[in-house]
Amino acid sequence: xxxxxxxxxxxxxxxxxxxxxxxxxxxKTSFNSFNATSDEFLVQFxxxxxxxxxxxxxxxxxxxxxxQPYPKALPxxxxxGAIDPNVAEMRRALQVISKYNDTLTALAEGxxxxxxxxxxxxxxxALNGLAGLTIAAPVANLVATVAQELERARLxxxxxxALAKGAPIINQMFVIFxxxxxxxxxxxxxxxxxxxxxxxEEIIDEVTLLQKLVKAHKAPAPDDKFKEVSGRQKALNNILxxxxxxxxxxxxxxxxxxxxxxxHDWTPSVESNLTAxxxxxxxxxxxxxxxxxxxxxxxxSLTAYKGMLDTTKNCLDKLLAAxxxxxxxxxxxxxxxxxxFQVKQNLAEIRRAEIAAR
Amino acid sequence: xxxxxxxxDTYDDSLLEIQxxxxxxxxxxxxxxxxxxxxxxxxxxxxxxxxxxxxxxxAILSALIVELQEVINSVQIENPLNKxxxxxxxxxxxxxxxxxxxxxxxx
Numbered sequence: 001x002x003x004x005x006x007x008x009x010x011x012x013x014x015x016x017x018x019x020x021x022x023x024x025x026x027x028k029t030s031f032n033s034f035n036a037t038s039d040e041f042l043v044q045f046x047x048x049x050x051x052x053x054x055x056x057x058x059x060x061x062x063x064x065x066x067x068q069p070y071p072k073a074l075p076x077x078x079x080x081g082a083i084d085p086n087v088a089e090m091r092r093a094l095q096v097i098s099k100y101n102d103t104l105t106a107l108a109e110g111x112x113x114x115x116x117x118x119x120x121x122x123x124x125x126a127l128n129g130l131a132g133l134t135i136a137a138p139v140a141n142l143v144a145t146v147a148q149e150l151e152r153a154r155l156x157x158x159x160x161x162a163l164a165k166g167a168p169i170i171n172q173m174f175v176i177f178x179x180x181x182x183x184x185x186x187x188x189x190x191x192x193x194x195x196x197x198x199x200x201e202e203i204i205d206e207v208t209l210l211q212k213l214v215k216a217h218k219a220p221a222p223d224d225k226f227k228e229v230s231g232r233q234k235a236l237n238n239i240l241x242x243x244x245x246x247x248x249x250x251x252x253x254x255x256x257x258x259x260x261x262x263x264h265d266w267t268p269s270v271e272s273n274l275t276a277x278x279x280x281x282x283x284x285x286x287x288x289x290x291x292x293x294x295x296x297x298x299x300x301s302l303t304a305y306k307g308m309l310d311t312t313k314n315c316l317d318k319l320l321a322a323x324x325x326x327x328x329x330x331x332x333x334x335x336x337x338x339x340x341f342q343v344k345q346n347l348a349e350i351r352r353a354e355i356a357a358r
Numbered sequence: 359x360x361x362x363x364x365x366x367d368t369y370d371d372s373l374l375e376i377q378x379x380x381x382x383x384x385x386x387x388x389x390x391x392x393x394x395x396x397x398x399x400x401x402x403x404x405x406x407x408x409x410x411x412x413x414x415x416x417a418i419l420s421a422l423i424v425e426l427q428e429v430i431n432s433v434q435i436e437n438p439l440n441k442x443x444x445x446x447x448x449x450x451x452x453x454x455x456x457x458x459x460x461x462x463x464x465x
Contacts, residue, residue: 052405052409055405056402059402086416089416089420089423093419096426097426100429103430107435112435112436112440115440119440119444120443122444122447123443123446126447126450126451127450151437154437158435162432162433169422172422173422173423173426176418176419179415183411191405193373194398197373197380200377200380201381204381207383246381247374247378248378248381248382
């Protein structure tokens with residue numbers, strides 16, 4: 001009767017669903033890729049926060065009415081090069097999630113199952129012969145097997161509990177990451193709008209000076225060694241194409257270069273001033289374009305990074321919902337590796353644009 | 359209309375007005391200086407608003423880190439009964455040995 005009971009119990013335990021290891025592995029692969037790419041994002045994120053704090057300090061400085069060449073109040077003690085607390089907390093969150101994933105892995109690996117089997121065998125061996133008690137070998141084996149299966153069931157329960165409690169917390173952390181990614185982009189757009197506007201202002205001011213310079217002079221005679229004004233006009237129009245869609249500019253473009261028949265003679269000095277002015281405009285337009293390239297590369301990079309986060313969230317949801325059948329997650333693993341490469345590629349573009357914008 | 363959308367629309371409208379002055383060929387240097395300062399103030403105000411939002415999220419993140427750490431601490435990777443059974447095995451083996459010694463002494 002006892003043996004039948006043990007066999008039935010064993011059958012019941014064997015028939016229960018196991019830990020979804022495939023779903024766990026895919027989620028971990030996805031998270032690890034996201035985590036590895038996060039350093040790059042967090043460096044940028046921290047840099048932008050530093051710019052904002054510098055801006056805040058600058059604004060505070062402007063409000064200060066009395067000159068004071070030292071801090072107004074004792075600054076917080078902070079080691080030089082300390083990581084911004086917002087960045088530090090995001091890193092800490094990633095570390096805790098990693099630790100949590102390791103805990104799930106340890107449960108899935110089930111090293112304690114073998115340990116429990118060995119202990120059960122040891123215990124039956126020890127009991128064998130004690131006070132005339134005899135335990136037959138098949139029964140001893142069955143006891144060890146049942147103990148192992150009970151341990152497997154305990155681990156499975158522990159795994160499900162850990163997942164049920166931990167996954168919603170991680171999902172909330174991921175939402176914060178997602179929101180910070182969006183805010184990071186918005187902050188960069190704000191900085192870029194300001195820089196772009198100031199660059200265009202400089203360009204328009206330079207164009208205005210250029211127009212005034214040309215208007216103060218007669219057109220160079222055809223036999224002079226000077227470039228024709230029409231050629232200059234064509235060059236200027238081409239240079240200004242990137243900014244031609246900006247507000248006000250779109251109505252004024254192309255900016256005409258008109259000579260004045262009653263003006264001064266065209267001299268080598270006018271010629272060189274004109275050349276220098278057009279070169280300056282070109283340089284500013286290049287900085288303008290580089291700023292736009294930087295933001296476009298950032299947008300692509302952040303979209304790919306957010307894609308990695310979405311995929312990781314998706315893998316976690318599938319792991320949470322995984323029942324007896326292992327979910328099909330292979331595509332996520334390949335997809336996330338592609339996104340990681342995209343992020344790196346876009347970061348290289350951002351760096352190139354940053355150098356060009358200087 | 360959501361708050362974020364309303365802020366964005368107001369920002370866009372303000373930026374456009376500032377650009378109209380800065381990109382104009384007729385505006386006086388004084389007018390342009392005012393516009394430049396307005397641009398800086400507008401950008402700074404929104405950046406600081408965003409920074410405060412990030413700091414608010416960081417506070418929530420800190421609480422979530424503590425919660426997840428508690429979940430990790432509550433997980434039992436090793437079976438607590440296994441330790442008891444292993445200790446029990448040692449005791450029984452020792453009892454058996456003592457019993458055997460006693461039996462040998464009597465006989």
